[in-house]
Amino acid sequence: MENFKLTNHFTIKGISAASGLVYSQNVLFVISDSSSFLYQFDIDRKLLLKFPLVKNAKENIEKENKPDLESITQHGNQLIMLGSGSTQKRNSMFTLDLGTDTLKTQDLTALYQKLKTIGSFTDNQLNIEGAIYAHQTMLLFQRGNSKNSRNGIFIIPNNQEEGIRFIPISLPTLDDIETTFTDAILIGDKIYFLACAENTESTYEDGEVLGTVLGIMHAPTFEIINVQLLSKHQKFEGITLYKESETEIKFLLCEDNDTETLETTIYQLTLKK
Template identity: 25%
Template structure:
């Protein structure tokens, strides 16, 4: 029998008032080869990235030049780029262990976007593919998702816990990773989630929505990004109004009921930041990080920066 769903609801009314956080952009590079960047992680001195309409895991060098493409789907030509109606919408990418990576489809359109990939890298590559339609239906039935659209935009992993970030209502779902794997492999019932809902800052009266996340291990903090688009649903794109980056404390093994944030600086145009990864952790409230942005026109932008708080 499936265990009762445990829901921990934390509605955050305001962010921290110190406003001491600052993001300094050190380098910005655009790519027309990697389309619609949606996820990035650091991997053994290089980077791995995905695009929401591309069927590949891209390996990039330190200059963000593509050095390898790993097919994520079977029998797909190397020049494939999916249409909006057909794309798997791979929106999340996170490193679980030294050679284990996970990718989630957003779930915003079923069944096309209901895919979960567990990728084991090394001398050879093993990809396990699982349909998440039933899992996503369980999430949709949770009381916190009432009147909300499912749109999983980010994944984070820490201390055997998996965190999924839903864009609508800015909900974080927390699962035991092993319990989640047992569920998708058919060996256990739906895992018991903790759920948290956040109120994020706004631009022009439109609230930002979660777009990326990872853990800052040395400081036990979640680094998140959130973007603002002028759209009223989880499926359609809209005018890009800007993005934020923030920190949520996790020092007591629970998600804090407050957060710090700052605006992501813009260059020539507003950036829709889609993902964040830690490049190098420093002491004293500073970390070097990498961001990836999607311009909604088929290109991606990579940014190197320093976050201080």
Template identity: 30%
Template structure:
């Protein structure tokens, strides 16, 4: 696997980019300290923003760390539906699930999912881990939630999980897989973004490395990776391929990935978004080969 960077674009008025989705000729972005869903055109110019959650007062579009919902994950479910999750790394501020309905006007459904996150914390693989949901991906009715450090992927049937969030059913059946990711300077990368290919049963994921020992505090940015995981029988396989994402003028903390174009088998143009922990967001057009 190899990735080459084609172009980079600094985003204006879109802070702390953490989630990215392409839908037709529009791009949707969330930031981990912003209450908005940002809509961009094909030139990556901001054309609108939609309030996702009512929050404490914010300055220059950014919410103070102790109050932020920490939106880290965004994914397209269907042509007319997206979902976003708060990370759950601080309760109750970050215990949010947002369902975004892309009709003529964007409609927002908001759910407080503290009970769901508390249940995850009781699972055996979470016993020596922090809860930090950084990524969501979707394919064939299956929703994949990625926890960062410990690196876990939880697989749910999306409609069953949505029914649980609505209070219509018990905690749904799920599958959970643990991963060991590559390291930089002895520090293991943590899942940061993902999406699925449309023409293959594969997840493209990103992972980044920060010099920090917990899910709450930022640390020195050391670099990022991109990789691929196969899906078989609606479950993720535990093996993966990967390569390092080359740094630009600065070390990249890549936060999310979306598909620009599946050119051919083994060749896909992807768009990444990075966050420098200072509130700046950069889009990175890249070509991925495997």
């Protein structure tokens, strides 16, 4: 993976702690891990709309009460947003129909407890940071940034009677600390993922950021094909497909700079094919 270019694409005022994004028809949908709104940014008109996901939705929610929305993915006309599961208050899933604006909420406590059992995780080790829904299957990306935890992918078929699996994934290190998943998307038969190294042993407390890598994984086997260092000091937490041609592919990225400032920079990453 060579010949990549990372640039500041634009800034959105009104969002802090961006943690995931989906681009669709010149609209950027953004979630924040400290907010209970879904943000909708019209790129042409530079217009930001806020869609409340709960009654009395708030921004800059205190750490112990935040829903910690870390994953957003699109399936057809549906946007799916998930809490990380790292505390009892972070177990919600929201599904928004973009055609009708119908919002549904689901408590994932039972499912997340099942994931802990299957992956042999303690209550403070589960930390879902990315989601992909394809082929009647949900892939949830576990960020192994707590003590003795592991990176990996939960494979959850629509028919859970077929069995949920956990696939441990070994990721590269930065400054002798293993990077951990922060987001992933599926394009064709490849998974493009972000992974960050952070000097912390907690899913709850932030640590010194040591950098972010972009990796490419063969989707059918989860074999890592290539990895590229994107930054030595930034924590990129969201990735979405922006544009694709025969010669290059462009992504939009968001960064969680761990501040309460209501401003988010969106980056454009261009990769040569």
